[in-house]
Amino acid sequence: MHVSSSFAFPSLASIALIFLASASQAAPVKVFILCGQSNMEGKGAIKHLEQLLADPATAKTYQHLRDDNGWVERDDVFIQYNDDRGRGKLGLGYGTPTNRFGPELEFGHVVGNALDEKVLIIKCAWGGRALAVRFRPPSSGKGDYTQRNRQTKEIVPLPEETYGEAYRDTIRIVQKTLANIDQIVPDYNQKEGYQLSGFVFFQGFNDVIDQKKVDEYGQNLENLVRDVRKDLDAPKLPFVIGELGQQGVEPEKRHAEKHFAFRKMQEDVSKLPEFKGNVAFVKTSPYIVSDGESFDGGYHYYGRADTFFHIGHAFGEAMLKLNQP
Template sequence: MSKNLILVSCVVSLALAIGTPASAAKPLKVFILVGQSNMQGHAAVRTFKHLEMDPESRLLLQSMVDDEGNPKAVENVWITSIGNDGTEKEQHGQLIAGFGAAGREPKIGPELTFGIKMQEALHEPILLIKTAWGGKSLNTDFRSPSAGPYEFNENQLQNFEKQGKDVDAEKATKQEAVGRYYRLMLAHVRHVLQDIKRVCPDYDPDAGYELAGFVWFQGWNDMVDRGTYPERGNPGGYDQYSDALAHFIRDVRNELDAPKMPFVIGVMGAGGPVEKYGPSQRRYAAIHSGFRNAMAAPADLPEFRGNVMVVLTEESWDDQLGELSQRWGQVNAKRRQLQQDESLTPDERKQALDEFTAELYTPEELTILEVGKSNAEYHYLGSGKIMANIGKAFAEAFSP
């Protein structure tokens, strides 16, 4: 045998022994999920039954529960989460229903179906790092360094003086709050990345990790802040939000040394598409529309095109459940009316209300409302069906 043939045989044998680059372990895919109460998630697990009632959602439900209908763990997907109870207390483990906001019953946010769908798309180990606190704004709480200090506008300063408040004290208090949750978010991400094996037992340090994406799902506290956004409801009324979000994206990428990390903006959509708003919703349609446009605006900046994506969560809204919930306002009004009628006994009031409700809803509609809703409209009705579809949409935004 020639020396060249012997050399080739040795190289082939060595390649078979150690594996080719194509068979080498891939980096752990890390996704960061950040926001306020809707990223926490207020969809009660008991509302999963609503997905079973809808043929289009039934297949998604099968990936969330086992054959007995109990939540099942997602293979090769781990999660670490802080903020679910309003503190920095960590919850971590294999992804399963229950990583939503703390409360009297287990809940989910978008993390569950996001993890499920990313795993289906990638077929690789995944780690989700979730940091979400309810009632937090971008203009103050998540404000990033390059956005600069928070500046009170003239209307706010005049109101402080009218109320007899110490303006300097108000400014000092505000500056203490500025960026606090931005820093807490980054601190947790870094804490996790320094020792990934602590939360992801199968992590291979030799393969390393990749910051594969960031999801931002926030907005309510900015949308309702008439002090910071005095022109809300008018064109350009939320331009400050767009500017702050662009700074946030730049700063997060810079801090994590991930200049092209894909970024998804989950645009507020509680209530569904504005053009479908009913009579009781139309009074704030301009505010909702203006804010949603402002949230989406950074994706159109030239520097972000192609790696900042927009997901309109209004498209995951359940029109039927939303309408049934809106209709319940008539039941509440009737209840108040009956309570003021002193000629009726408690039993008579109950009977009258039951009869009114039966005229307003079919038995099937009442079942859908009872099964599908667990929270208020601004929390997407606490609907597992809505939240599951939002998480799915976030994942699809990252998929090739």
């Protein structure tokens, strides 16, 4: 049998390169859920971000967010924000109001730079939502909180449907988005599908101001992790808990004890044996700049772009660690 000298079997190296190329092109989309209240909605001022980019002392840190054509939109990271607050390529414009941005911006750059796969961020955030009430997970059962009736001025129980409203909306939005993922992620490969790869929860202000809600926060947070994993059918879904760090590393004396205790409660959940290696607590208080210009009065981390940028970066780094094999 004669074999033509013009034919050459592919080398093992060539076969490996072909396999790796096809695998990278057909890998499942990595899906991350960012959930919480107003700080997750995003209050970082774009006006401040422009100032940071104009200052030679800080411009280098943020230069990847803008190029000669304007604000960068990534071709490999996509976002769905609630039902009606926007979808598309990750860039600016996914905060509330739209002249703000949240942790999603730098989070998306961190995970997008590190991962070969396309990334989809599903952001579910609403201001003024307590974990004890609207984010209340099913395993916590019905709460027993009250409100004042506007007409009679009497104190009456909260309507039963109020409990868990934001939790249910989060699960619904995630499921609806994933059912229509091909409308958000270009060239979505149905065969390869997607992989739920992480959940970030950044919330707490509406609980810390009410001692009754503080008292049950730890148990509610535990239940949130378990219930989200159950309802999304992702038993080991990596979970990042963002510290309620509004008061900074050293809170005001009159608030210090309560805030330190609350932060410890959040961190303690991440240390439970069942959550070892798949739940992380991320400090946000170190990124507070309390002696600089404020873009949101005394609220929402002063609305500073540098603070929200660094918080998003920290969330992204923590999530990548949880996703390591």
